Every structure is written in structure tokens, then in C-alpha cells.
Amino acid sequence: MTLVTLSDVLQPALKGHYAVAGLVTLGWEDMRAYVAAAEAENVPVILQAGPGCREHTPLPVLGKMFRHLAGNASVPVVAHLDHGYTSDECRQALDAGFTSIMFDGSRHPLQQNIDETAAIAEMAHAAGVSCEGEIGFVGYSGGEASAGTDPEEAEKFARETAVDAMAISVGNVHLQQDKQGGLDEPRIRVIEAVTTVPLVIHGGSGVPVEQRTALARGSSICKFNIGTELRMAFGQALREAVSSDPSRFDRNSxxxxxxxxxxxxxxxVLSAFKAN
Structure with missing residues (x-):
């Protein structure tokens, strides 16, 4: 059984100068492929159930899927709730066997975000699992704009919430399909100078691979969330599979x-986060 918590994989990453990928899942096919890739690279992996995934498949089912894959994997696997927006949703994930929950209060005023995240972190820790929080809103490509993380607020947030990982907004954007952006490294350096918690980048698909590797090896960023580029790879493979034989109709095939x-x-994706 290799089911572990987020802290179990991020603390060694922080000390060992590498990062762990939080891979956004949508169904059985991609989550199974993610674990196979992690085994091939001999690295831990974080399977993430975000809002889109949860709309399609109920949390209790996702928990069993993640735990089944972890139980048969040769590498550490984290079962992670991504962007939980309410205490009830986070509690449901705990009850479903998740080993890590991410509460996203980044749209709220600072003190409300701190208070709500601290309460959920306490609930998670009482259950023996990890908690990730977010300070500074990470926007969406073609949608809501980001609000960058203020380093002083980040220090206060990390200290008062006792989260195990802290997602920050430093030029990263969700759902970005190209890698033309890049992160604000000076802001990252100020944040990591006033905090000790492992840092997380949401919207990692939009970050150039060279910068991902450099930050994984030379900063406190220990987790990059990757979704869009792998969904694009899945979509391309699916289009080719459907087009290759118009008479084929069995979806499992x-x-x-x-x-x-x-x-x-x-x-x-995984190889870029390894240590030197």
C-alpha cells in the first residue's frame, strides 16, 4: 500500500530540491496512465480531483478509485481534493478516504481566508491528512484575472493557518494552453524568504518547462499542478483513436x-521535476 499524505511527499521534496506533480484527473483512463508514468519514472505522484472531475464522478467513487490505484502502485500516491470551496466538501473528501485536501478561499478577504483555511487544516490534521491553502487568487486563461500574492499576507497566512502547502499567485494562470507566460521569480524569492511551507503553483501547464525545472531544483516550490497539457495529449490520442477506424464503436477499445x-x-512532465 503506497497511499500517502501530501506532507509525506512534499517535505522530502523540499529537502531534496525537487518537485512533485499534482496531476489533474478527469477519469479512470488518465489517472491510471498517470500512475503508470510515475512508476516508470520512479517518482511519487499526486492524483487530484478538481471541480470538473467531481461534477462527473462523485467523491466517494473517486476516493475508491484513487485508493485502489495507490494500493497497487510501486510509488507513493496522494489522493488529493483540488479546489474544495466549502467545509462540507472538504469533509466529504475526508470521509471518502482522501489523504490531502486543498481548500480554496483565495477569493475571500484575507482574514476570512485565514480563518476558514485554519479550521479546515485543523479538521484535516485531526483526521491524519494534509491540507493545502491558497493565498492570492490564480486566474483563468480567457476568464477571471489573477490577483498576485502579497508576501506579507503570505507570511501571515502560512503562520496562522498551519497549512502543509501554500498555493501562490505569481504570474501563473489556470487553463493556459501555451507556455509563453513564465512566473514572477522575484516575487517568489520574497515569499520563500518569509515562509517555510512548501509552495505550490497552480496552472503549471502554462509555465515553460525550463523554468519549472529550475524552480523545482532551486526554490521552495515543491508542487506544480499540471492539467491542461495532459488533457490536450489525451484529447489528441482520443481523436486519433476514433478516426483510425470509423467502424469501431466499443468505447473500451x-x-x-x-x-x-x-x-x-x-x-x-514528471521527468522535469526530478532533482539533479
């Missing part, structure tokens, strides 16, 4: 053809 391409794309 079609979806099977996505496995190897998604494993290959995921291995590229």
Missing part, C-alpha cells in the same frame, strides 16, 4: 488507445 500516449506525455 477506443479509450485503450489513449493509454500509451498519455503515459508518454506524463513521463515528460
Amino acid at each position: 477506443i479509450l485503450k488507445d489513449t493509454h500509451d500516449p498519455v503515459v508518454a506525455a506524463t513521463r515528460q
Whole structure:
């Protein structure tokens, strides 16, 4: 059994100068491919159930899927709730067997975010699992604009919430399909100078790979969330599988053809976060 908490994988990453990928899942096919890729690279992996995933599949089912994969994996696997917006949702994830919950109060005023995140972190720790919080809103490509993380607020947030990981807004954007952006490294340096908690980058698909590697090896950023680029790889593989034989209609047969391409794309992502 290799089911572990977020702290179990991020604290060694912080000390060992590497990062762990938080991979955004949508269904059985991609989460199975992510674990296969992690085993091939011999690295831990964080399986993440975000809002879109939870709309499609109930949390109790996702918890069992994650735990089944972890129980048969040769590498550490974290079962992580991504962007939980309410205490009830976070409690449901705990009851479903998740080993890490991320509460997103980043749209709220600072003190409300601190108070709500601290209460959820306390609930998580009482259950023996980890908690990630977010300070500074990370926006969406073509949608809501980001609000960058203030380093003084980050220090207060980390100290008063006792979170195990802290997501920050430093030029990262959700759902970005290219890698033309890049992160605000001076802001990252100020934040890591006043905090000791592992830092998290949401919207990691939009960050150039070279910068991901440099920050994984040379900063307190220990977790990069990656979703969009792997969903794009899955979509391309699925289109090719459907188009290759118009007479084929069995979805299990079609979806099977996505496995190897998604494993290959995921291995590229994971390899960039390794230590020197």
C-alpha cells in the first residue's frame, strides 16, 4: 500500500530540491496512465480531483478509485481534493478516504481566508491528512484575472493557518494552453524568504518547462499542478483513436488507445521535476 499524505511527499521534496506533480484527473483512463508514468519514472505522484472531475464522478467513487490505484502502485500516491470551496466538501473528501485536501478561499478577504483555511487544516490534521491553502487568487486563461500574492499576507497566512502547502499567485494562470507566460521569480524569492511551507503553483501547464525545472531544483516550490497539457495529449490520442477506424464503436477499445500516449506525455512532465 503506497497511499500517502501530501506532507509525506512534499517535505522530502523540499529537502531534496525537487518537485512533485499534482496531476489533474478527469477519469479512470488518465489517472491510471498517470500512475503508470510515475512508476516508470520512479517518482511519487499526486492524483487530484478538481471541480470538473467531481461534477462527473462523485467523491466517494473517486476516493475508491484513487485508493485502489495507490494500493497497487510501486510509488507513493496522494489522493488529493483540488479546489474544495466549502467545509462540507472538504469533509466529504475526508470521509471518502482522501489523504490531502486543498481548500480554496483565495477569493475571500484575507482574514476570512485565514480563518476558514485554519479550521479546515485543523479538521484535516485531526483526521491524519494534509491540507493545502491558497493565498492570492490564480486566474483563468480567457476568464477571471489573477490577483498576485502579497508576501506579507503570505507570511501571515502560512503562520496562522498551519497549512502543509501554500498555493501562490505569481504570474501563473489556470487553463493556459501555451507556455509563453513564465512566473514572477522575484516575487517568489520574497515569499520563500518569509515562509517555510512548501509552495505550490497552480496552472503549471502554462509555465515553460525550463523554468519549472529550475524552480523545482532551486526554490521552495515543491508542487506544480499540471492539467491542461495532459488533457490536450489525451484529447489528441482520443481523436486519433476514433478516426483510425470509423467502424469501431466499443468505447473500451477506443479509450485503450489513449493509454500509451498519455503515459508518454506524463513521463515528460514528471521527468522535469526530478532533482539533479
